[in-house]
Amino acid sequence: MSSRPTTLSGILAVVAATAGVVAVAETQTLRLGATAAGAGLVVFVLGAVLARSRSRVLGVIVALAGLGGAAGGAAYGATTADQLHLAIVAPGLAGGFFVALGVAPLYGTGSRRFVKIACWLVFLGPVLSAGMEYAEPDVLYDVARILGATVAAALVWDLGENSVSLGRQIGRDARTFWNETVHGFGSLLVGAVSASIVYVAYGYSVGAEPLEAVVFLLVSIVLLVAFLHR
Amino acid sequence: MSEEDEEDVQRTRRWRGMTALALFAGGVGVLTNRPLVLLTAAVWVGYAAYPRLTGEPSVELEIERSLSDDAPGHGDVVEVETTVRNKSGFLTDLRFVDGVPPTLSVAEGTPRKATALRPRGATTFSYKLTAKRGRHSFVPATVVARNLSGSVEVDTTAFEKTVIECAADIGDVELRKQASQYTGRVLTDEGGSGVEFHGTREYQPGDSISRIDWKRRAQSGELITLEFREERSAKVLLVIDARQEAYVASGEDEPSAVTYSVFAADQLFQSLLASRDSVGLAVVGREDVWLPPSTGDEHKTRAREILTKSPALVPSPPRKRSDEDMFKNLMKRLDSSTQVIFLSPLADDTVVEKARRIDAHGNAVSVVSPDVTTDGSAGRKLAQVERESRLSDLRQAGIPVVDWDVEVPLAKVLAHTREQWSK
Numbered sequence: 297m298s299s300r301p302t303t304l305s306g307i308l309a310v311v312a313a314t315a316g317v318v319a320v321a322e323t324q325t326l327r328l329g330a331t332a333a334g335a336g337l338v339v340f341v342l343g344a345v346l347a348r349s350r351s352r353v354l355g356v357i358v359a360l361a362g363l364g365g366a367a368g369g370a371a372y373g374a375t376t377a378d379q380l381h382l383a384i385v386a387p388g389l390a391g392g393f394f395v396a397l398g399v400a401p402l403y404g405t406g407s408r409r410f411v412k413i414a415c416w417l418v419f420l421g422p423v424l425s426a427g428m429e430y431a432e433p434d435v436l437y438d439v440a441r442i443l444g445a446t447v448a449a450a451l452v453w454d455l456g457e458n459s460v461s462l463g464r465q466i467g468r469d470a471r472t473f474w475n476e477t478v479h480g481f482g483s484l485l486v487g488a489v490s491a492s493i494v495y496v497a498y499g500y501s502v503g504a505e506p507l508e509a510v511v512f513l514l515v516s517i518v519l520l521v522a523f524l525h526r
Numbered sequence: 527m528s529e530e531d532e533e534d535v536q537r538t539r540r541w542r543g544m545t546a547l548a549l550f551a552g553g554v555g556v557l558t559n560r561p562l563v564l565l566t567a568a569v570w571v572g573y574a575a576y577p578r579l580t581g582e583p584s585v586e587l588e589i590e591r592s593l594s595d596d597a598p599g600h601g602d603v604v605e606v607e608t609t610v611r612n613k614s615g616f617l618t619d620l621r622f623v624d625g626v627p628p629t630l631s632v633a634e635g636t637p638r639k640a641t642a643l644r645p646r647g648a649t650t651f652s653y654k655l656t657a658k659r660g661r662h663s664f665v666p667a668t669v670v671a672r673n674l675s676g677s678v679e680v681d682t683t684a685f686e687k688t689v690i691e692c693a694a695d696i697g698d699v700e701l702r703k704q705a706s707q708y709t710g711r712v713l714t715d716e717g718g719s720g721v722e723f724h725g726t727r728e729y730q731p732g733d734s735i736s737r738i739d740w741k742r743r744a745q746s747g748e749l750i751t752l753e754f755r756e757e758r759s760a761k762v763l764l765v766i767d768a769r770q771e772a773y774v775a776s777g778e779d780e781p782s783a784v785t786y787s788v789f790a791a792d793q794l795f796q797s798l799l800a801s802r803d804s805v806g807l808a809v810v811g812r813e814d815v816w817l818p819p820s821t822g823d824e825h826k827t828r829a830r831e832i833l834t835k836s837p838a839l840v841p842s843p844p845r846k847r848s849d850e851d852m853f854k855n856l857m858k859r860l861d862s863s864t865q866v867i868f869l870s871p872l873a874d875d876t877v878v879e880k881a882r883r884i885d886a887h888g889n890a891v892s893v894v895s896p897d898v899t900t901d902g903s904a905g906r907k908l909a910q911v912e913r914e915s916r917l918s919d920l921r922q923a924g925i926p927v928v929d930w931d932v933e934v935p936l937a938k939v940l941a942h943t944r945e946q947w948s949k
Contacts, residue, residue: 302640412543419547423554426562433561446551446566450544450573457540458676465621465670466640471651475640478618482674483576490572494565514552514564517571 298468301406303345304476305459306399309411309452310337313395313418316448317388319441320421321373322381322430329373333389336365337396344400345468359400366393384424388445391417395452399459406463411456418449436499443495447487454483534681535582541677544574577677585620585671586613589686591664597691598657600935603633604690607652612643619672625683627662627690630655657692660789661834664688724753760803761819761863764791765856766839767870767877768811773843774873774909776898776932783871784811785841786896786932791869792833793936794894799826806864807832810852812844819864853880857887865890871898872916873909882923893920894928894936 314334321327339362347355370389374382391414398410422445425431431438458479462472548570555564587610594605608624624637635653643649666683729738729749739750768784775782791807798805799821806819807829815838817829833839853876860866866884870877872895885891895917899910920927930936 415543416547419551422566423551423563426566427554427558427560429560431562439562439565442562442566443569446569450569453543454540454676461538461540461676462621462640466623466638467636469636470638470640472640474642475619475621478642479674479676482580482618483573486572486576486579486675487569490569493572494568498561498565514555514567514571517568 298348298401299405299464300348300401300468301399301456301459301463302466302468302472302476303341303459304473305455305462305480306341306406307338308476308480309395309399309414309456309459310334310341310392312448312451312455313337313388313392313414316418316421316445316452317385317392319445319448320388320425320431321385322425323377325376326373326381326385329369329371329376330385330389332369332372333366334369334392336362336367336369337392338362339365341396341400344402348401348468366396380428381430384421384428384430387417387424388421391415391449391452395456399456401463401468406460408457408460411453411460414456415449415453418452419446421449422446436495439495439498443491447484447491450487451480451483455480533585536679536681538672538676538679541573541577541675544570544576548574577673577675580673580675580677582678583617583619583671583673583680584614585617585669585680585682587611587622587669587684588613589667589684591624591686591688593688593690596689600658600692602657602692604655604657605652606637606655607650608637609648609650610639610643610684611648612645615645617643617671618674619676621670621672623668624653625665625667625685626655627664629660629662630658630690655690657690660692661792662690662692726750726752760798760865761806761861762798762803763806763808763819763860763864763866764794765808765810765866765868765870766791767868768809768838768844769848769876770811770843770846771874771876772811772871774871774898776900780898782841782843783873783896783898784839784843786898786930787869787871787894788833788839790894790896790930790936792830794867794869795829795833796826805829808856808859809836809838810856811848812838812840814838814852814855816855816859818859857884860884860887860889862888865892867891868893869896871896872913875916878916878919881920881925885923885925892926892928894930896930896932898932 311334314330314337317330317334318327321330340359341362343355343357343359343362345355346358349355373385373389377385394410394417395414398407398414422431422442425445426433426442431442433439458476462475466472548567551563551570552567555561555567590609590611592607592609594607595602596604598604606624610620610622612620619640620643621640622638626632626637633654633656635651637653639649639651641649664686666685669682669684671680671682672678726739727750729751733751737752737754739752742748742750766784766787768787772784772787773782795805795807802821804819804821805825807815807817809815809832815832815836817825817832866881866889868877868881868891870893872878872893877893881891881893895913897913899913900906901910917927917929928940
């Protein structure tokens with residue numbers, strides 16, 4: 297039995313990381329570079345799977361090509377963007393690499409730690425974007441971008457972790473499609489629902505609610521959840 | 527049929543980090559006075575609450591297995607198709623590892639599957655096993671179910687009795703001449719009705735007309751009766767040696783001689799029963815097991831039960847030595863027409879002595895001895911030599927012995943030694 301991470305969730309985790317980066321990218325060229333990098337990382341993971349299951353030589357070639365594409369995409373974005381724009385997407389891009397390494401069947405049984413680091417890095421994207429006021433609080437499109445990127449960061453962790461844990465318990469050779477699909481759909485739904493609630497509530501209150509009220513509300517919710525989690 | 531073992535419920539704590547991210551984002555948002563950062567915190571709060579929204583999954587499964595061949599030959603590939611049916615609520619995350627018999631290896635595919643199952647939904651998967659000689663029972667399948675968020679993991683098992691029985695067909699067992707009064711296949715030295723010519727004698731009133739030699743009558747006018755060798759069925763008692771001494775094996779992870787004896791007994795039992803001999807079963811070892819010779823399907827089932835479930839035949843040796851009384855009991859129970867087949871690795875002299883005594887007592891004895899000795903250290907060689915001398919002791923006493931190299935199918939060995947047995 298091969299107890300390496302499962303492919304579907306692994307690929308989706310990389311896609312989520314890429315989506316998180318693209319959502320916070322400010323310029324067209326950065327978005328293009330990030331998309332290219334993400335596509336390269338997906339190809340890299342597929343190549344690693346191929347190398348493990350079918351043809352080693354072909355798989356290594358595909359994986360290296362993917363890695364080259366990812367590096368090229370990242371470099372294209374980096375050379376054309378200005379530094380502050382780059383600072384917002386850089387952690388997310390690094391996160392993409394981390395999650396790809398964590399779920400690619402390279403060595404051992406995958407790495408939960410890499411997936412976790414990737415989640416944190418992608419998480420930084422929307423925080424930096426909103427913190428540096430590139431995403432503006434009174435533009436609803438920006439609000440949606442930030443919330444989407446945040447949901448993407450959560451999915452990176454959830455899908456990546458599921459990929460590793462399924463691989464360890466069931467193995468990559470087994471059929472796991474429905475398990476991964478239902479699981480992924482569940483966490484996507486939770487993200488979509490909570491983001492929608494926030495979006496709708498915020499949309500009604502743009503300019504009207506004082507910040508303090510929102511702060512108070514959120515702090516109480518966070519405290520409540522922290523208490524529940526004890 | 528499903529059987530739930532004790533469930534092991536654990537929290538995976540996989541969403542633990544979400545609270546930290548929510549607090550971090552919230553903190554940054556407040557400190558920098560950025561409402562959008564605060565909003566991201568709300569999303570994290572949603573994820574932190576997610577595991578709270580999903581409860582503990584209750585798991586009740588029903589397994590069905592179908593085998594492409596439930597009595598394959600040694601080395602054959604058997605396809606196993608396992609169907610898992612959900613008897614509980616929606617299982618969003620089910621991880622199933624089929625309980626492949628530990629003695630068999632998977633040849634193709636994987637006995638594992640992860641899926642989601644709606645109530646009463648079922649999933650089917652198949653894989654291939656390579657069959658080996660012996661009876662192989664499936665063990666309980668490992669089941670791991672997580673709730674939708676994956677925060678709670680329930681570890682349990684599900685069992686469905688399935689057996690792959692890989693038995694070499696051993697054909698007819700050659701028996702010694704001792705026979706019962708019933709018609710069967712043991713050729714006796716007594717004249718009577720039968721098919722093989724035995725002799726002639728003067729006609730006595732009461733002889734069947736069909737047995738009168740009419741040719742002779744026409745030639746010379748004498749009234750002569752033809753005699754044929756009587757064919758009778760045998761009454762056989764299989765005695766398994768499961769004393770502490772018999773638990774010898776060729777290596778640490780190898781099955782003991784008792785395991786092989788049980789396997790051979792099963793084979794012999796089936797074969798003898800099929801040829802309408804009456805067969806009994808006795809075990810000398812941890813406890814006294816006694817199934818008097820008989821025939822019929824019910825009898826067959828009872829013997830199966832003993833061979834598979836009797837505590838006297840478990841794979842680990844008994845702690846204390848068995849006393850001599852067991853052999854005494856055995857001899858008391860034997861009637862004069864029963865012949866005895868001993869199944870013993872001949873690891874000590876007791877069986878040799880008892881076999882000779884029973885044989886001298888009037889019950890024809892044969893011995894089937896699984897050979898688990900190996901080359902190697904001086905001690906092992908000595909055991910090998912000792913066993914060989916026991917074999918020759920028995921043969922000198924006129925007791926036929928099948929020296930069974932366990933690597934070779936029993937049927938082959940029996941066929942090979944058949945000539946010697948019938949002599």
